Amino acid sequence: MDLIQDRLLTTMAIYQNQVDYLEIRLQQSESTAIAYRGSQLDAVNRNFSLAGGIRACQKGGWSFVTFNGLDELNNRVEEAISQAHLVGEETTQLALVEGIIDQVNVELKRDPRGISLQEKRQLIENYNQLLLDFDPRIQTTAVSYTDQFSQTYFVNSLGSCITQERLDVNGRFGAIARGEGNIIRQGFESVASRCDYNVLQGIEDRVQSAAERAIRQLEAKPVKGGQYTVVLDPYLAGVFIHEAFGHLSEADFVYENPRMQELLELGKPMGIEQLTVVDDATIPDLPGSIRYDDEGVQAQRKYLIKDGILTQRLHNLETAGKMKEKPTGNARALSATYPPIVRMTNTAIEAGDHTFEEIIKDIEEGVYAVRMLGGQTNGEMFTFAAAEGYMIRNGEIAEPVSDVTLSGNVFQTLKDIEGIGNDLLYTNGGCGKGGQMPLPVSVGGPHIRIKNVVVGGR
Template sequence: MTDLANYKNILTDLITKNRDRVDYLAIRLETSQGTSIMLRGDKIDTLSEGISTGGQVRACYKGGWGFATFNQLSTLPQRIEEAIAAARMVGDEETILAPIDPIQATCQLPFTGRDPRQVPLSEKKALCDHYNDILRRLSDQITTTTVRYGDSTQNIILATSEGTLIEQSWADLEMRFSATARNGDKVQTGRETTGSRRGYEDLMRLDEQVQGAGKRAVNALILPPVKGDRYTVVIDPVLTGLFVHEAFGHLSEADMLYENPDLLEVMSLGRTFGPESLQIFDGAAPQGHRGSYFYDDEGVPATTTQLIENGVMVGRLHSRETAGKLEEHPTGNARCLNYHYPPLVRMTNTWIERGNTPVKDLFLNIKEGVYAKNWLGGMTNGEMFTFSAGEAWMIRNGQIAEPVRDVTLSGNVFKTLANIEAIGDDFYWDESGGCGKGGQSGLAVGCGGPSLRINDVVIGGEAE
């Protein structure tokens, strides 16, 4: 099943035969080709190439959803029966889907570089070996290294009972690097991640980035820990992107809201969340990023949605169902990782718009603060967040001073947004994101933003 276009007639015929039995019926057919490589120290942990084919059926009847997956096209009639039977079994209300115009289209996200399918496995493995050698040779104190490479090319056909028939394809590439350094009982880790939907070349010139991960791990062994306290902080664009995605973006996903009245009240349109200079967006329409596409997995055209305008919440991210139930417009944010999963409301490319403050002025008049760059990891729980910075320095009397380690930033997202004092005039797109939700981990997203100055942030470290 290499040419999915040959199967459009089969899908539309099956839709026609069954569409009157439910309120909504959709069939997604998908073929994907990918590579996975993982090196751990001097060992090859994973080295594989694969092609997979399959699909999903979604049926909705009186508000109830049925879902079935298949790997052989010959079983599709049975899977349609299963999905319809499940939907009719659980449906007891009303199917509410925001209306969209049916679309017939064939589209491919454009490459500016090499298609990863045209790059031999041996060349990809050699690239991983090169980066692994950089990490392993950097210092005797580096005890563990990990290099991961992954690419996936997906070609999808979506047919629906409303007349939509879309063929869409894209490739996604990602590399992850980590180095762990040890000195006695002290252990520190440096990480870097990067990705692209533009071409294989984007992964070929990363020597400096890879060295940076290793050097941060080694240097952190001798750095003093930050003193835990509340500080005015300046964060770089990479941390800003992580913050806007993890801490605010997930709360903007409407499937988190419409069944949770308390959270819906908190995230109400018209509520002020930050200063007038704060503008937050999400959208797959900007091209060239890892969260970019032409149509979402319900056939809704990609858009750009403003979530925060002049500090006030003005938008939310929607599937057709959440948009219908909240009486808002669909935003093209229904996405699934692959055919094994139903679409959920997911972010695409999420960013804070650049501001007007020169970056050097963000540090002015800070008697004692923290400058944090990059990220090691993070987690959110509702409106609370905790992020670990990849590297950090103290700020003393408006100047960047000594480097420190073990810097974690935590707090309440709404209070933190309100405490933004200045927004830098720089901007950076971070294409390293792999988002997880509802068991679907590793969905490609983009994050962006400028440097930010934020007052009264809890910084964890060692207390005196």
């Protein structure tokens, strides 16, 4: 048996009876980061780390303590246990799950650990130059590369002992264009893989499309504000379902919020029968995919909305225990030095059966909103700014428009979805919650058509 694992199990055996629940997580990782801003090399880092976290629960009170090496492990565990005893005043309510013993390895294609920093830097520099040279109106760029390989050891007092490898390779390519009257437009593209450095190879066209989009948007005139039938592209549909709805499905949020408990009562109709929303951690090679979550619960495909009906929400062991629902394997931590909290994985609106042409063909005047520039949510209200916009006129895509912001109430907007495309696509992203970001997730959707959306122009 692995020495580290052996050591964690020995410590667990000594202390596990002193609290209601105890877990130890240790992560060994190596990572690379390269970043360019314009022609300037902003950062080149290689990093190795070994660090962990201990979580204890006693009478419903939680503690979390980090540690930097195995030498101090037992002292830190004792600290976590005494802190949990200090705060616990109720009863511990955790969903009952069986301990799991397993080892999860990554099936690597081209391993970034075998490639020199020099070679990675050259590749990213070339892509950066491609953007800078694309058009004189490209003012600057934001281009970055990151890879991280980690091995995480996990043991808990329920008898789990899990070792998981994980690789993330990411490339991000942003271009900023400046046009007449000093207007600024951005274009963005990204690639990600969980097993292969070669995802970065031969993507010149894709990288250039970031600059193309920024330039194209310079021609766009601000959209006239009003209520429109709006078609979201798959990327924006995915962002919408993650940001506006997914976060409300996280049970830690629902549990603390009586109004949300009422609005999100399981069994409630949420939209048309064709509307199905999943959070699926089991799809291979996506950023949000995991075998086990950070409490050792097996990852699953969950139907948040199935055939228009609210069916499930996202849980960790405690929210599942308190709400008397099944654990869903959604406890995730940014790294072993953060406590796991309820998080999404790969969240998507499932495909329907309409082609894009069918979705737009009877729209007299509408807006086609593409990709995401930024946005915010506040409870059930949301505002998103699309990165690109086009008018839809008489069933066809017409002139580009800028300043397309969409806002509304998420529950009304879900009800107003009236068409769902057959072209589901997942996009990689980073999610922020509780000071832990960017957590790797993906968002997915097909083209969707929504009526009565408030579009704000300038």
